[in-house]
Amino acid sequence: MPVVNATIAAVLDEIANLLDIQGANAFRVRAYRNAARTIGNLGTAVGTLLAHGKDLTDLPGIGDDLARKIATIARTGTCPQLERLRADMPAALSELLHVPGLGPKRVKTLWHDLGVDTVEALHQAAREGRVRSVHGFGEKTERRILEATHAHLKRERRFRLDVAEQFVTPLVEYLSGLDGLDRVEPAGSFRRRRDTVGDLDILATAEDGARAIRHLTQYGEVADVVSAGPTRGTVRLRGGLQVDLRVVPPASRGAAMQYFTGSRAHGVALRRLAQSKGLKLNEYGVFAGDRPVAGDTEESVYAALGLAWIPPELREDRGEIEAARTGRLPRLVTHEDLRGDLHVHTKASDGHDSVEAMAKAAAARGLDYIAITDHSQRLTIAGGLDPSRLAKQIDEIARLNERLRDITVLAGTEVDILEDGSLDLPRSLLERLDVVVASVHGHFDLSRARQTRRILRALEHPAVHVLGHPTCRLIDERDPCDLDMQRVIRAAAACGVALEVNASPKRLDLTDLHCRMAKAEGARVAIDSDAHDADDFDNLRFGIGQARRGWLEPADVLNACTLGELRERLKRR
Ligand code: DGT
Ligand code: CA
Ligand code: CA
Ligand code: ZN
Numbered sequence: 001m002p003v004v005n006a007t008i009a010a011v012l013d014e015i016a017n018l019l020d021i022q023g024a025n026a027f028r029v030r031a032y033r034n035a036a037r038t039i040g041n042l043g044t045a046v047g048t049l050l051a052h053g054k055d056l057t058d059l060p061g062i063g064d065d066l067a068r069k070i071a072t073i074a075r076t077g078t079c080p081q082l083e084r085l086r087a088d089m090p091a092a093l094s095e096l097l098h099v100p101g102l103g104p105k106r107v108k109t110l111w112h113d114l115g116v117d118t119v120e121a122l123h124q125a126a127r128e129g130r131v132r133s134v135h136g137f138g139e140k141t142e143r144r145i146l147e148a149t150h151a152h153l154k155r156e157r158r159f160r161l162d163v164a165e166q167f168v169t170p171l172v173e174y175l176s177g178l179d180g181l182d183r184v185e186p187a188g189s190f191r192r193r194r195d196t197v198g199d200l201d202i203l204a205t206a207e208d209g210a211r212a213i214r215h216l217t218q219y220g221e222v223a224d225v226v227s228a229g230p231t232r233g234t235v236r237l238r239g240g241l242q243v244d245l246r247v248v249p250p251a252s253r254g255a256a257m258q259y260f261t262g263s264r265a266h267g268v269a270l271r272r273l274a275q276s277k278g279l280k281l282n283e284y285g286v287f288a289g290d291r292p293v294a295g296d297t298e299e300s301v302y303a304a305l306g307l308a309w310i311p312p313e314l315r316e317d318r319g320e321i322e323a324a325r326t327g328r329l330p331r332l333v334t335h336e337d338l339r340g341d342l343h344v345h346t347k348a349s350d351g352h353d354s355v356e357a358m359a360k361a362a363a364a365r366g367l368d369y370i371a372i373t374d375h376s377q378r379l380t381i382a383g384g385l386d387p388s389r390l391a392k393q394i395d396e397i398a399r400l401n402e403r404l405r406d407i408t409v410l411a412g413t414e415v416d417i418l419e420d421g422s423l424d425l426p427r428s429l430l431e432r433l434d435v436v437v438a439s440v441h442g443h444f445d446l447s448r449a450r451q452t453r454r455i456l457r458a459l460e461h462p463a464v465h466v467l468g469h470p471t472c473r474l475i476d477e478r479d480p481c482d483l484d485m486q487r488v489i490r491a492a493a494a495c496g497v498a499l500e501v502n503a504s505p506k507r508l509d510l511t512d513l514h515c516r517m518a519k520a521e522g523a524r525v526a527i528d529s530d531a532h533d534a535d536d537f538d539n540l541r542f543g544i545g546q547a548r549r550g551w552l553e554p555a556d557v558l559n560a561c562t563l564g565e566l567r568e569r570l571k572r573r
Helices: 005-022 026-041 046-051 064-076 080-088 104-114 119-127 139-154 161-176 209-217 250-261 264-276 298-304 320-325 355-364 387-403 448-460 485-495 512-521 534-549 563-572
Strands: 182-186 200-205 222-228 232-237 242-248 280-282 285-288 291-294 340-344 369-372 408-416 435-439 498-502 525-528
Touching: 005 026, 005 064, 005 080, 005 104, 005 161, 026 064, 046 064, 104 119, 119 139, 161 182, 161 200, 161 209, 161 242, 161 534, 200 250, 209 222, 209 232, 209 242, 242 250, 250 264, 250 280, 250 285, 250 291, 250 298, 264 280, 264 320, 285 298, 291 298, 340 355, 340 408, 340 435, 340 498, 340 525, 355 369, 355 387, 355 534, 387 408, 448 485, 485 498, 485 512, 498 512, 498 534, 512 525, 512 534, 525 534
Parallel strands: 200 242, 340 369, 369 408, 408 435, 498 525
Antiparallel strands: 182 200, 222 232, 232 242, 280 285, 285 291
């Protein structure tokens, strides 16, 4: 049974955390953390690499010892070292590290001095005023811990779309392998391409439902079975993701797909519409009295209600039903509409591949152009380019274009927006570039007024073409900057600057609602991979999902136009 990369990364992270709490050597801890990041970012499953005889020590920062451990984890989902660490320490300690503001040092202290080993115990200790008595913790810290643990205990656990996808692909393949279990397809928020999913909903058809559900419970990644009945089963996979499988007869498949795709709000609105027409809609079909009038396909269900079929990404009760009724559904942008990618890194800064390798990878995926946009000098940890290195890269790209046939490489930069809204490179150099992406990489916590002013100033800079990852959120890691997005989007429209939908599944920034706002204000959007290695071009599909959720059409997307049109638009700016 394949262990997905996200699980391997989680195991490595847990080892790092437990070692850190034990007070192990910092280099050792960092080695595990870096390995977790490397594996988590890989485009190909480790199991597949190993099956092809690849040597894991070719990956950056992975030596013989780590490679052996990773191979063990890829086979078994765990490794002896982790089991030893877990046996030595309370199980919930790693969970404490997920409370904002708590690092390994503090967790270690709280554990030793107060015996706190769960989030609940810490919350209780803070409530009783015991935390402030610990050396290095004051009243203020205690109050923050009280709030953070409260929020943590209340929050529902969600999974990033790309992490969920790593589980979905092998699971669907496994389920489809059972004779008589057909048309296995994800529904729910996963099908609607939300940026995160709470659980996975899978729909399939079968004559013998109970047998199909039993097959699910026998899947190798299942950690525990929550329920297993004749038409529905729920299991929790290793790593915590919950899966609902529903099995329906073929005649109800369309209605069930519609029902379990949701969203709830969309479903409620549809049922109301059905009622107003004297019909009844449920997960088995559309009925006039007891007579079924539709249900085998989704199209038939929508048609019975007088509606065009609505793409899943739009099903949030945000006006899509009215649009489907009046023939005004948008022609949503697709992956095939993208002609280029305007945000790409190379090993000149913090990417892993050369300009040429990135160009070839993009060409292989059918793109006509990419812009190379390495970091600028201020980002020293990311190997940012100073003016002289950037000037050399411009020449390198010009030479490369003479040799390349299938793709054009544009010279660009991802220039840092400094704290005051000025840019990290001189204007004269920026004006030599084909594409200037301007992004924030620090001072995330300025006040709303200052942050907004900072971005507006950058937008007004005449050399800027794209505002990179506008809110700087990292899903599950960093909240978005406090920004007046309405003003930012209006200013972008007025200045002719495109707003990025950064397609990295950790960012997905702009979000769906901001895409919609951009369209309403007449601002263009650029759907970019922010690729750091060749495989990252495949992330574009996640950006497409958000853009579609934001009702965007090809005309709204800057990099859905031809190279000729793009050059015109960049010049006109
Ligand atoms: P999630 O899992 O939180 O990311 O979001 P969903 O949309 O996947 O929600 P989930 O898994 O609770 O249910 C899947 C779909 O099934 C949901 O979008 C609509 C449908 N559904 C489930 N329970 C109900 C319900 O009680 N009422 C209605 N109207 N629909 C429901
Ligand atoms: Ca779900
Ligand atoms: Ca569900
Ligand atoms: Zn960036």
